[in-house]
Amino acid sequence: DAERMQWWEEARFGMFIHWGIYTVPAGFYQGKPVSNSAEWIMNKGKIPIAEYEKYADQFNPEKFDAKEFVALAKQAGMKYMVITAKHHDGFSMFDSKATDYNIVDATPFKRDVLKELAKECQKQGLKFGFYYSQAQDWHHPGGMGNSWDKTLKRVSSDEYVYEKALPEVKQLLTEYGPIAIFWWDTPRAMTKSVVDSLHHITTALQPRIITNDRLGDDYPGDHKTFERNGPRHQPEARYWELCQPVSGSWGYRRDDNKFKSIPNLIRNLIDQSSKGGNYLLNVSPTNEGVLKPEAVERMRAIGKWMDKNSEA
Numbered sequence: 313d314a315e316r317m318q319w320w321e322e323a324r325f326g327m328f329i330h331w332g333i334y335t336v337p338a339g340f341y342q343g344k345p346v347s348n349s350a351e352w353i354m355n356k357g358k359i360p361i362a363e364y365e366k367y368a369d370q371f372n373p374e375k376f377d378a379k380e381f382v383a384l385a386k387q388a389g390m391k392y393m394v395i396t397a398k399h400h401d402g403f404s405m406f407d408s409k410a411t412d413y414n415i416v417d418a419t420p421f422k423r424d425v426l427k428e429l430a431k432e433c434q435k436q437g438l439k440f441g442f443y444y445s446q447a448q449d450w451h452h453p454g455g456m457g458n459s460w461d462k463t464l465k466r467v468s469s470d471e472y473v474y475e476k477a478l479p480e481v482k483q484l485l486t487e488y489g490p491i492a493i494f495w496w497d498t499p500r501a502m503t504k505s506v507v508d509s510l511h512h513i514t515t516a517l518q519p520r521i522i523t524n525d526r527l528g529d530d531y532p533g534d535h536k537t538f539e540r541n542g543p544r545h546q547p548e549a550r551y552w553e554l555c556q557p558v559s560g561s562w563g564y565r566r567d568d569n570k571f572k573s574i575p576n577l578i579r580n581l582i583d584q585s586s587k588g589g590n591y592l593l594n595v596s597p598t599n600e601g602v603l604k605p606e607a608v609e610r611m612r613a614i615g616k617w618m619d620k621n622s623e624a
């Protein structure tokens with residue numbers, strides 16, 4: 313186990329990417345800003361499924377270049393990358409076989425960005441992994457979390473997992489090369505048997521995979537996850553990670569200018585790593601597929617600091 317965790321323990325710094333069709337409304341619904349992180353807009357704005365689906369028609373991030381993203385992460389000194397394969401809104405950012413509600417079948421863009429990033433990470437020597445919202449799915453009638461769309465004809469959560477989550481997880485672990493990390497999020501009350509299945513399929517298909525602690529109660533995973541300004545003291549856990557957005561929101565919203573200062577980011581990195589933890593710093597690609605210049609500037613500055621301070 314220690315051997316499996318070795319690269320992760322030495323990595324210290326990774327890139328988190330929250331990207332989805334919520335970058336089309338980019339924090340605004342019916343002309344008004346919707347509070348909270350951009351990827352929650354469907355929930356916070358109580359947007360009906362049929363209406364939210366239309367954002368997919370407008371999602372065409374033609375400036376996206378996987379090579380540039382991976383190179384930027386590398387240059388910043390990051391050793392791994394974790395991207396949202398499916399967030400709570402239920403939209404699959406890859407060529408899902410389980411649903412047409414995905415980036416290839418439902419957008420004019422038609423490119424599998426996860427495949428592009430997986431290939432590029434392998435080429436440039438970065439570890440690659442997926443964030444996957446296993447419990448919340450506001451688009452599927454068995455997914456959890458959607459209490460506002462009364463047109464949803466409810467089915468059981470098990471049905472959702474067997475129809476969508478399990479097949480998608482299986483696909484992500486078999487068609488995208490070596491997957492270093494599976495990052496679960498927001499556990500909710502699902503039956504023990506489906507949670508067990510999600511866990512077993514993940515470790516069976518990629519035995520060296522590293523998982524976080526957000527699958528469900530019975531699964532502490534390999535490492536603990538802390539959020540934003542979470543504990544900065546030395547936690548008891550041997551393996552832990554602090555995740556934080558570089559600005560105010562995980563997903564891109566056009567009014568988000570709360571970029572953390574460069575000294576603050578460098579201090580956070582030193583703080584985590586000196587206490588034995590990893591720092592997963594989130595960036596938010598826009599609906600054009602690029603990062604805001606403020607984010608790029610910060611990655612480059614961290615990289616410069618790394619170069620200057622690393623031993624020859």
Ligand code: JFZ
Nearest residue numbers: 330349351352400497498539555562
């Ligand atoms: C979750 C998501 O809901 C959010 O959109 C984002 O993806 C983030 C990384 O994870 O939000 C959480 C989950 C757990 C805590 C806080 C926010 N927590 O434990 O404090």
